[in-house]
Amino acid sequence: MSTPATESIIIVGGGHAAAQLCAGLSQAGLGARTILICEEPLLPYHRPPLSKAFLKAAEEQPMPHRPSDWYEQAGIQVIAGDSVVAIDRNARRVRLKSGSELAWHRLVLATGTRARTLPALEAPLSNVTSLRHAADAERLRALLAGAQRVVILGGGFIGLEIAATAHAQGKQVTVLEAAPRLMGRAASAELSEHVLNSHRTNGMDIRTDATADAFEIQDGKVTAVVTAGGERLPLDVLVVGIGAVPETALAEAAGLTCSDGIIVDAHMRSSDADILAIGDCTRFDEAYTGRQLRLESVQNANDQAKTACATLTGTPAAHKALPWFWSEQGGLRLQMAGLPPAPGTDDQLIVRRQGAKPESFSLFHYVNGVLVCVESVNAPLDHVTSRKLLELGVSPAPETVVDASVALKSLIPVAA
Structure with missing residues (x-):
């Protein structure tokens, strides 16, 4: 009917x-x-x-x-x-x-x-792809299966997630990020630096302030990227992850x-x-x-x-939802609650560490004494609790936050 x-x-x-x-x-x-x-x-x-599990196994749907x-x-x-x-x-x-x-x-x-494109790559090229939809993922998965050298343009969430997945499959991965740091639109400079160092330590070639100046194309395929510095990077697959x-x-x-x-x-x-x-x-x-x-x-x-x-449905209510994000990049589980202070803001950064685990910590960002954002690395409990604190407008004292012996959950008002 x-x-x-x-x-x-x-x-x-x-x-x-x-x-x-x-x-x-x-x-x-x-x-x-x-x-x-x-x-x-x-x-x-x-x-x-x-950008993760789907690329790893041919049977994934x-x-x-x-x-x-x-x-x-x-x-x-x-x-x-x-x-x-x-x-x-x-x-x-x-x-x-x-x-x-x-x-x-x-x-x-x-x-x-839709994925942002580059004019030089607008013609159909058999080994170039972006990732927005399932069809893109299926194509990228097929390309990775027969590839060894992968170049990724863009160091945002998508680019780094694909990079970590390809690296885990034994591919030689190079990431070119045009900006001075990774994930510039979504993460603080401190988190960006940690992610960069972690990936480099794990063997990925990640470059910031790096752009592709030219592309060598032969028989409908990109065979190499030439960087702005004149370096030639031969490749089997080129992934364009320069935003949406x-x-x-x-x-x-x-x-x-x-x-x-x-x-x-x-x-x-x-x-x-x-x-x-x-x-x-x-x-x-x-x-x-x-x-x-x-x-x-x-x-x-x-x-x-x-x-x-x-x-x-006729019951309108003004939108108020705390922004939060996540990204899994190999062994890095990044979770962000709230939005990092705008560039140039005079903010205070407090690092909360998980005991003797250097790979697990959270970054608490304060502006004028008010907690505005928490970025967690391999610390899911911090993330869940921080979201609650931010939603309630609770700004715990920095000296309390930095003390790992104090459970964040205990800082949530009992009435909540």
Whole structure:
């Protein structure tokens, strides 16, 4: 039975935000009104494993958030392998690539991001890839199977996760990061330095302030990268991990306000109140820092989906969710709660160590005496407790934090 246009909620996108919103709408009894349109020919699936476990074993498959029968039982109509190419706000209709048109009462854009590219590598090259989707991961896995020398452009989370995975498979890995340090958008300088030293100690060739000046191409393959310093790096596989660009073309064509993302308010509404946006494609006023940001994380996607669900079900609540992130890079388990102080901020850094374990510690960042961010390395209990402290606005004294004999859990108010 088709959903009346006066009631339908169309979700555009098949990532974590879309999956979480489907779950919320189903729980609210609105599954039968929901239509999910996924460009990929797959149900929404977990993406973090793509740069790690998925690359290690040929039998690994994308892990869906929920099986197809869950969507059927929830009454959610799923259109996979098709995409929205135009939004008609006046007629409240979307046109699909297949030519179909669907009417909507409320529209949610969860279009995510696309990999940033380099002009010199835009032509199809058989041994060059990025990593955003399952198809990219399948291609990279096949390339790595027959490769020995891997060059990765970009020292962010994705680039370093792939590097650690390839290194563990015995590949010769070189990472070129154009910025002065690794993970510059997501981590503090102190954490970046630790990660750099750890990877180098483990035998990876990681270079900062390093760019590719030219690419040697032969028979549809890149055979070498020439660095800005003139060094020639022969390779079998080239991975481009230089960041992501928000997918805003659809929103911009529809006249929605965009600026490095679709601008949304505290209820996830775009400049058209009947069109919401969630996930990596959005830019919003982050509640804890007051800064307008675009966050690329599973946590942000899930939390924004919950806020959007509240808006769609008529129980709107302003979005306030503590940002947190994680990255697994070989033997490094990085977990961050809150956002590092902006560059130039006069902050105080406190290091909490895990007894005699130099590989396990947490960095507590204070600004004007207020705890704003905690970065943990191989210290999951610190991370979980720190998230609670930050959510509650509790700023324990630095001299207490540095004392490993004091359990962080004991610093959480009893009432909480």
